[in-house]
Amino acid sequence: MQISMTINGTDVTREIEPRVLLVHFIRDDLRLTGTHWGCDTSNCGTCVVLMDGQPVKSCTVLAAMADGHTITTVEGLANGTTLDPVQQGFMEEHGLQCGFCTPGMMLTARALLDYNPHPEPLEIREAISGQICRCTGYATIVRSIQWAAEHPAGAAPETTTSESTEHEVHA
Amino acid sequence: MTILEDRPSNPAAGDHDRPIGHGRMQRKEDPRFVRGKGRYVDDIVLPGMLHGAILRAPVAHARLVSIDTTEALAHPKVLAVITGTDLQALGLAWAPTLSMDVQAVLVTDKVRFQGQEVAFVVAEDRYAARDALELIQVEYDVLPPVVDARKAMDPGAPVIRDDLEGRTDNHIFDWEAGDKAETDAVFASADVVVKQEIVYPRVHPAPMETCGAVADFDPIDGRLTLYETTQAPHAHRTLFAMVSGIPEHKIRVVSPDIGGGFGNKVGIYPGYILAVVGSIVTGKPVKWVEDRSENLMSTSFARDYIMQGEIAATKDGKILALRTNVLADHGAFNATAQPTKYPAGFFHIFTGSYDLAAAHCTVTGVYTNKAPGGVAYACSFRVTEAVYLVERMVDILARKLDMDPAELRLKNFIKKEQFPYANKTGWEYDSGDYEPTMRLSMKIAGYDELRREQKEKRERGELMGIGISFFTETVGAGPRKDMDILGLGMADGAELRIHPTGKAVVRISVQSQGQGHETTFAQIVAEEIGIPPEDIDVVHGDTDQTPFGLGTYGSRSTPVSGAAVALVARKVREKARFIAAAMLETRPEDLEWAKGRWFVKGDPRVGKTMAEIAMGAHGTVALPEGIDGNLDAEVTYDPPNLTFPFGAYICVVDIDPGTGHVTVRRFIAVDDCGTRINPMIIEGQIHGGLTDGVGMALMEIIEFDDEGNCLGGSFMDYLIPTAMEVPDWETGFTVTPSPHHPIGAKGVGESATVGSPPAVVNAVVDALAPFGVVHMDMPCTPARVWEAMQGRTRPPV
Secondary structure: OEEEEEEOOEEEEEEOOOOOEHHHHHHHHOOOOOOOOOOOOOOOOOOEEEEOOEEEEOOOOEHHHHOOOEEEOHHHOOEOOEOOHHHHHHHHOOOOOOOOOHHHHHHHHHHHHHHOOOOOHHHHHHHOOOOOOOOOOOHHHHHHHHHHHHOOOOOOHHHHHHHOOOOOEEO | OOOOOOOOOOHHHHHHHOOOOOOOOOOOOHHHHHOOOOOEHHHOOOOOOEEEEEEEOOOOOEEEEEEEOHHHHHOOOEEEEEEHHHHHHHOOOEEEOOOOOEEEOOOOOEEOOOOOEEEEEEEOOHHHHHHHHOOOEEEEEEOOOOOOHHHOOOOOOOOOOOOOOOOOOOEEEEEEEEOHHHHHHHHHHOOEEEEEEEEEEEEOOOOOOOOEEEEEEEOOOOEEEEEEOOOOHHHHHHHHHHHHOOOHHHEEEEOOEOOOOOOOOOOOOHHHHHHHHHHHHHOOOEEEEOOHHHHHHHOOEEEEEEEEEEEEEOOOOOEEEEEEEEEEEOOOOOOOOOOOOOOOOOHHHOOOOEOOOEEEEEEEEEOOOOOOEEOOOOOOOOHHHHHHHHHHHHHHHHHHHOOOHHHHHHHHEOOHHHOOEEOOOOOEEOOOOHHHHHHHHHHHHOHHHHHHHHHHHHHOOOEEEEEEEEEEOOEOOOOOOOOEEOOEEOOEEEEEEEOOOOOEEEEEOOOOOOOOHHHHHHHHHHHHHOOOHHHEEEEOOEOOOOOOEOOOOOOOHHHHHHHHHHHHHHHHHHHHHHHHHHHHOOOHHHEEEEOOEEEEOOEEEEEEEHHHHHHHHOOOOOOOOOOOOOOEEEEEEOOOOOEOOEEEEEEEEEEOOOOOOEEEEEEEEEEEOEOOOOHHHHHHHHHHHHHHHHHHHHOOOOOEOOOOOEOOOOOOOOOOOOOOOOOOOEEEEOOOOOOOOOOOEOOOOOHHHHHHHHHHHHHHHHHOHHHOOOOOOOOOOHHHHHHHHOOOOOOOO
């Protein structure tokens, strides 16, 4: 069957098997490998993309269901060479380690901030609670999203390194 | 979250509490990850690449009667179907494990665990490969399985490994450490002896990225390129050479970005070998990536220790001795990854942080009809099990003596002046100063106030618990004379080159799975030679590009490879001194080093920076005798001892008396990993490990039913903490450098995974003290907690 959708601002039309999952369509057909796959059961959320601005788990959406819709993947987060504040926040506050869950986490964060520009930490935790990270323990992801909320226009590169915060207590 | 804007200087700690190489800096690997430009194994697409899928056994124990692949082979998109019989013809049906056993690559005779590999399909795309699995007809003759390790040695138990000649039972090994007679004597005369059976259940590392490989065999020059999810690319290359017969110089293992490892990506799994066989058979590259159920059901699990613990003490709380007998469930093949001499890993550090008169442990390993593995999930070679045992036993003793658990620990710590400390089972702890670390954790927690709050709540019938764990780790294996994996000594290499313009590349043998090696290793070099970390490229994860070494697991990257990197940088720095002297027309001994340059003693204006020296090395300056025209060096570091990081953890839980649901309200972690490199990365590593600990303590378990069906085979059943199950971590640190490590650093990657489970369980048991509960096995699920409140001790999960 033929499907058409807008991905990261570009219109695409492809012939696909009706059973193809959106995550495989994005990764294998479009070669946008920033969207990952981590379970088969819609539990881990590493495959999250935005469909019409809302986070969806692309392992649980058929590519055919995205026909006529607008999809944003991690490759579409930055505006050219300018990173989204969420991307900057994840670098500033160490919101990632292995990087595998990161694209999905950042897209959920983007959707959250579009809906609620000043979320409380608990609201951030609820927003990402359908996604699993095995590396960070989540606190730094929460801080990363808070950073993005506090810097809606991002930050100039020269100011970014001076804002680092020491979170640990020393004897 | 505890914030301290300006970290006060610590005069007692001297200069060594300063982090290394610019301290907190953003990670060099992050720009690609936040743009979705990481390159993981499943992202690799080669021209003409095919896709493999594995047919797995639906039962735990069965004779293989027949396999019919006719229909699958007739599938228009299928290029090959490989069975155990095919592998037998190639001599590849069995592969050596990392514990001197063998494991079936594909079943030839008998299925030995549910999910075992039975056949391999190679097809044009991943959907077709999966379709074809459905077309393979297999007939099994089902046998009774051994599921409970306690019954594995029963007379008449089914013999799982009848493939091994002369095998008549399921026994693998007996191992012991410590002095039994001395320990028994101390126990016989002790005032107080407490016993407890403690089960550390089977769990799974479950990294977000499952295991996979892309094999590309070139039949013309006989060269294999293998892209693989591996934490140990060099060790894998050597083992692939041994198994496949492809000469080692014709094998290149590339481990690109790895989506989490935690020990899951140390072993060599049948899928990797099958991808190679598939590529050889079809003449095309073959990708194999397992799904989540395959990952949870067939790759390396962790723990599965049944421990009989006993602790002896005086009545005023001086701990005298510990002993334990352990039954270790190793699954169907003994495939644990650990140094050869240590079949139970480093479990014999179960004496913990305490100064004991005696200690003894025995460990018996048995086969069961379950997936193989056993050392994984950030366990530091079984230090997790050891720390859990001792920290639970100390808490149980505190209850028996009616002593505060913090006070009991403080009373029994190894004292600062006793280091280096020889424990009773053969370890030499390199350095430690436990009391300040414990006191800092209590200060951050507000320990006395918490106990007051708990007392008030208990009077109101509310269930609040405070749990303490004080752990000592042993990480950074070798030395190579004592520690090897299949004969490969546990050492690591590093190569450093300074280019003519003063930029550098350092090549290392260890492999990041998210630890940030590209940043921290650049920081170590920066500290030593004065080039900014931004100007130092770290190359890893490619056996053609890097020196040999044993890889990243057991928190060994910084203790071993970090030392190699520091030493290779010092070697370059010393060479630079000779070149600078030639450039300045002076003697090397007249030069002094500071801030990235060699200058004439007493005249700092006359000197050369590393960049100037690098250009000189490659330029036209007449070099002294014996100095090559470059600024390069290489070393292989053989650690003289392991490093012994430690920490004090305090967990505060609230339990809903109506449902048994445990909420981790606070978690305070004070870690001492010696000299720190990048505090941001250290904190991140600790946060991740604490989350593992909460998961294992409250949620995670791989269980089996009586038929050997795996009950934890998906994320619907194997529960992992989300952001809602963990608190905002409160961290602190002390700095006690390692005396033998070049920069004083110790490992930290697994500290929190090792140290946190007992803190959570101790807190749960503390909360349930009013019900007379003295112990509960993990995971402390609502069902188990509620049942324990009713006085039933071994309820189901």
